[in-house]
Amino acid sequence: MILMALSAMASAQDSINDTSATASVDVQPALSLSLIASPSWGQVVRPTSGSAQYKLDYSTGAVTVVSGLGYAFDNGHFGEYTLTGSPNAPVAYTVSIGAFSGSGVTVIESDINGTAASGTGTLDGTGNMDIRVGGTLAIASTATVAVQTATVTVTVDYN
Numbered sequence: 001m002i003l004m005a006l007s008a009m010a011s012a013q014d015s016i017n018d019t020s021a022t023a024s025v026d027v028q029p030a031l032s033l034s035l036i037a038s039p040s041w042g043q044v045v046r047p048t049s050g051s052a053q054y055k056l057d058y059s060t061g062a063v064t065v066v067s068g069l070g071y072a073f074d075n076g077h078f079g080e081y082t083l084t085g086s087p088n089a090p091v092a093y094t095v096s097i098g099a100f101s102g103s104g105v106t107v108i109e110s111d112i113n114g115t116a117a118s119g120t121g122t123l124d125g126t127g128n129m130d131i132r133v134g135g136t137l138a139i140a141s142t143a144t145v146a147v148q149t150a151t152v153t154v155t156v157d158y159n
Helices: 002-014
Strands: 032-037 051-056 063-067 079-084 090-097 105-112 118-122 128-140 152-158
Touching (some): 079 152
Antiparallel strands (some): 090 118, 105 128
């Protein structure tokens, strides 16, 4: 009799109710970043001694002297990009400006959409966002007199 009771308990434990579920994935479009205009500090004058700092305003494109003895012709332009992706999606972005091609120009600060070198935002209802880049450069009295260039890298990702 004992054997029958153990056998009945074992078969009761083997009975499992199956449940089904539905797997899902919400595929979103890849982010796309299009360059409209590269950032430019325009023409600036190197100081006769020491260094001068020039700020490129990310929202207006104005270039101003923030320290030192220098002169900005105020013919700069903020960097302008269009970011496209999933409507209303949160995104994160960063900017870095590499070394300039000549001597005597140093990046003090990179700005993207008004924050330091990084920030977050939300794409609009059509899946777009304008991104603007500015920052501050130090120009030494020993800077190479020429048009100098640097690589600007903007990185974006869903947040």
